[in-house]
Amino acid sequence: MKMSMGPVGRHLLGLAVAGLTLATSGAAFAELGQPAPWEWTLQQSGSPVMDNIIWFHNFLFVLITVITLFVLALLVIVVVKFNAKANPVPSRTTHNTLIEVAWTLVPVLILVGISVPSFRLLFLELDVPKADLTIKATGKQWYWSYAYPDNGKFEFDSLMAQDKQPRLLGVDNEMVVPVNKVVRVQVTGADVIHAFAMPAFGVKIDAIPGRLNETWFKATKTGMFYGQCSELCGKDHAFMPIAIRVVSDQEFASWVETAKKKYASGGTSTYASTAGSTQ
Numbered sequence: 001m002k003m004s005m006g007p008v009g010r011h012l013l014g015l016a017v018a019g020l021t022l023a024t025s026g027a028a029f030a031e032l033g034q035p036a037p038w039e040w041t042l043q044q045s046g047s048p049v050m051d052n053i054i055w056f057h058n059f060l061f062v063l064i065t066v067i068t069l070f071v072l073a074l075l076v077i078v079v080v081k082f083n084a085k086a087n088p089v090p091s092r093t094t095h096n097t098l099i100e101v102a103w104t105l106v107p108v109l110i111l112v113g114i115s116v117p118s119f120r121l122l123f124l125e126l127d128v129p130k131a132d133l134t135i136k137a138t139g140k141q142w143y144w145s146y147a148y149p150d151n152g153k154f155e156f157d158s159l160m161a162q163d164k165q166p167r168l169l170g171v172d173n174e175m176v177v178p179v180n181k182v183v184r185v186q187v188t189g190a191d192v193i194h195a196f197a198m199p200a201f202g203v204k205i206d207a208i209p210g211r212l213n214e215t216w217f218k219a220t221k222t223g224m225f226y227g228q229c230s231e232l233c234g235k236d237h238a239f240m241p242i243a244i245r246v247v248s249d250q251e252f253a254s255w256v257e258t259a260k261k262k263y264a265s266g267g268t269s270t271y272a273s274t275a276g277s278t279q
């Protein structure tokens, strides 16, 4: 038979090829610490917690796929083998002890198998290890303030910079942290609820007024990392990105010295920056 293809078929084939090319080259688009066009997986990991999240995600994905295919296979068998035409005289079997024990026990074992790594991951996220430094992140309408109580008690505001790339993620003053150090982040809100989120570090925690939430990360790669406020907090919710620059110990030390002088005026009160704001 001669293969022929109409214009619609050719169009569909073109789309499929384009989709496949994009899917396979998806990783090529992925840039460390920021979202990428056509990205269809999680962002590249930059911390041990995110490594675990990615592992758990892939583990669940495989499990779900196997279960779904198994159920689909059972359905196909029933439809093909036991329809009225193929099987005109149905069996009157109602009980089978072995199968009933199996379909109770197997799901229980699967759930236990999921719960063990799930709890391990939860505790990894929630138990803050001994911290090398603490940073306080305060969500405000509509920007973030970062305070460094361990490194000279300075505080500064971090606002979205319109002229910087990546668009809507670049800020005037990034949070700066040393690489391979445990950073404890204390998160609060000055006005309404915001949320401090950094996908590459597996961090997402609410910034609630009157309450101090705690999380942590250990950045294992140097570079720029971007996140966004992740709790709808008002008209400029989409314009209060979080930018973290991960640097070497020496670079961090010299940045702290400059920052101490640069931000010397602010930081005496938690709300100093809000009071001076013109918004």
Ligand SMILES: [Cu+2]
Pocket: 139, 140, 142, 193, 194, 195, 229, 230, 231, 232, 233, 237, 240
């Ligand atoms: Cu916000």
